[in-house]
Amino acid sequence: MFDGIKKFALDILFPISCLSCGAPDLWLCPACLKRIDLLSFQVCPYCEKAQTASGAICSRCKANFIAKNTPPFLDNMIVATSYNQANISRLVHAFKYSFVRDLGFPLSTVISQAIFDNHLPLPDFIIPVPLHPRRLRWRGFNQAEVLAQDLSENLSPGLPIPLLNQLVIRKKFTPPQMKIKNYSERKKNMQNSFCLADSCHPKKETLRNKKILLVDDISTTGSTLLECAKVLKSAGAGRIYAAVIARQEMK
Ligand SMILES: [Zn+2]
Ligand SMILES: [Zn+2]
Known part of the structure; x- marks a missing residue:
């Protein structure tokens, strides 16, 4: 009422x-x-330079992982559209800072279309990048979670993909990536920001060999998504791919 x-x-x-x-x-x-035009190509999630099919890791970055004998955390990264495209920055801003929750649905259809166009499989679970509880209290909602909820329905109409929105938590309160100008500082800012919630048992069994779609609104350096993926891969997740509306280029 x-x-x-x-x-x-x-x-x-x-x-x-x-x-x-x-x-x-x-x-x-x-x-x-x-x-809204979708991007016509995707790049490697690690070097963010080499163009690859479906935003997979490039051969050079893959060789680095093999040399270090560690598997890559993030297997694919899909950036749906360009931040510089007319109105995208305005729409995202209204969604995120003016609390226009209803923009979640149209923006999530932009992401789902990009996922389909890049021939990625349907995930077993969708995980929104969590906000720190302090920031969540201030904003009142997690914009990534709104996108994830809407994606769950429009990636698989009538048979929504389960959301795991309590599994990963943000333990470190960090300044917004946007406010940090330097690339390596941004990376450092995000290091060890996430962990799995203690109360989520049995998390290893839940994640084992599962395909996970990580969702966020905007990617700046990609380090937020990489850090999140690291936690999930270490807990046994199979393929992890991330999707965002747009990438905000470093100035
Ligand atoms: Zn690369
Ligand atoms: Zn219109």
Whole structure:
């Protein structure tokens, strides 16, 4: 009841219109959603330079892992669209900082389309990159979790893919990656930020050899996703691929 009144009042005070063209009733109208171009190529998640099919690891980075005798944590990385494309940064900003939760659905369809176009298999589980509890309290919702919920449905309509949203926790409160200018500082900022929740037993059995889709809104250096994937691979996960709406290029 209260939610209904609140929504009614908000709709009058802030009438909903497409952030892209101004058409009424939706934050992103179907026509503008259709106009969002997906990236025509993907790059290796480690060097972020070599173009690879489906954002797989490139042969050079793979050789480095073999030399170190450790398996790569993240097997594929899909960046759906370009941050510089008209309106994407605006939409993501509205979703993340103006708390327009309803943008989760159209933005997640951009991600699911990219996953289909890159011929990645359906995952067994979807895991949103967690926020630190302090940041979650401030924002009120985890934007990655909203995307993951919507993805769970639109990757597999009618048979939603299970979400594991309590499994990974963010133990380190870090300044936002956006605020750190230097690449190696950003990497350091994220080191050992995540761990598995103690209460999640038996986590090894849950994850063993499973295909995991890690979801976040924006990737800056990719180190957030790599750190998250590291924790999951060490706990026995099989293939891990990550997907984001866009990559924010370093200035
Ligand atoms: Zn529109
Ligand atoms: Zn590479």
